[in-house]
Amino acid sequence: MKTEVWESKVYDIAPGICAYIAPNGLARSNASMVAGTRFGIFIDALGNAELTEAFRAEAERRTEVPINMLALTHSHGDHVFGAHAYGNVIQFATKKCKAEADADPDGPSDFILTHSLVYKKGQSFRSPFQVIYEDDLEIDLGGRTVLLHDCGACHTASDVIAYVPEEKVAFCGDILFNKVTPIGSGFHAGALIDALDWLLRLDCETYVPGHGPIANRADLVLARDYWIFLWEQAKAAHAAGSSAIDLAEDLDLGRYESWTEPERVVQLFECMYRELSGVDPLTSKPTFNVHGERLRMAREGRRVHPLTRDEQEGGDET
Ligand SMILES: [Zn+2]
Numbered sequence: 449m450k451t452e453v454w455e456s457k458v459y460d461i462a463p464g465i466c467a468y469i470a471p472n473g474l475a476r477s478n479a480s481m482v483a484g485t486r487f488g489i490f491i492d493a494l495g496n497a498e499l500t501e502a503f504r505a506e507a508e509r510r511t512e513v514p515i516n517m518l519a520l521t522h523s524h525g526d527h528v529f530g531a532h533a534y535g536n537v538i539q540f541a542t543k544k545c546k547a548e549a550d551a552d553p554d555g556p557s558d559f560i561l562t563h564s565l566v567y568k569k570g571q572s573f574r575s576p577f578q579v580i581y582e583d584d585l586e587i588d589l590g591g592r593t594v595l596l597h598d599c600g601a602c603h604t605a606s607d608v609i610a611y612v613p614e615e616k617v618a619f620c621g622d623i624l625f626n627k628v629t630p631i632g633s634g635f636h637a638g639a640l641i642d643a644l645d646w647l648l649r650l651d652c653e654t655y656v657p658g659h660g661p662i663a664n665r666a667d668l669v670l671a672r673d674y675w676i677f678l679w680e681q682a683k684a685a686h687a688a689g690s691s692a693i694d695l696a697e698d699l700d701l702g703r704y705e706s707w708t709e710p711e712r713v714v715q716l717f718e719c720m721y722r723e724l725s726g727v728d729p730l731t732s733k734p735t736f737n738v739h740g741e742r743l744r745m746a747r748e749g750r751r752v753h754p755l756t757r758d759e760q761e762g763g764d765e766t
Pocket of ligand 1: 522
């Protein structure tokens, strides 16, 4: 089966609503913009100033109103580190997102800055948030509303979905990886499935993921089913005493075989195993070198696809 491919560019979802869809690869994330009749808002930044500035220029060409706000879906650097390049925007983040960012204030390490294709020295760093909220927030842009909904601790301590009901579009952050194997240093599988179910209950037609191409409802169902599939496999194997590595190596991905970076499943299973052992995956460390195992599996052709340069050289997680 062929690995998924898509075109990286800024897509117009409706007049005054657009999304930059990144190419495949570690820390290559998506960002979006929604404009009303009075104001506009960015949803997420990109991992460095150059990428963020390029998207800002494209977004500004699509509206005459000031784009003076930024809502962050979560604290990860690939969605945050370029935010300063949006200029004087008011940044909205949840209280838990802020706490997570405050615990990691320095941004990417020198090692990551040296090796990542996305994070750049002098370009990738955290900038202060201005509006801190909890649970939900409604922003009136004039004629369009952005509803920010915190799904709780899923892929990070706080994962927000931005929903525009007038246009039936949702910006899902890293709750949704579309046609891309999810990755993250920690997550709660059950909470992620609940969040995807919450998305499925919305009156919505277009879903912009944190990584991968723009999704429709069928794609969203597939993403939800993927998590259920892995979670059930992990529960059964954990109960049977199999290791997470054996489970990943023997897994038949079936209808998910075309998703990019399939060897990432070893990391997903390691994380699920911690959760099944009663350890919080979001606040604990992996029990083995998941990055090394991931690369070994890809190298040995266990999950065959060409590695991106980021993966060959290391880099931060998304
Ligand atoms: Zn993330």
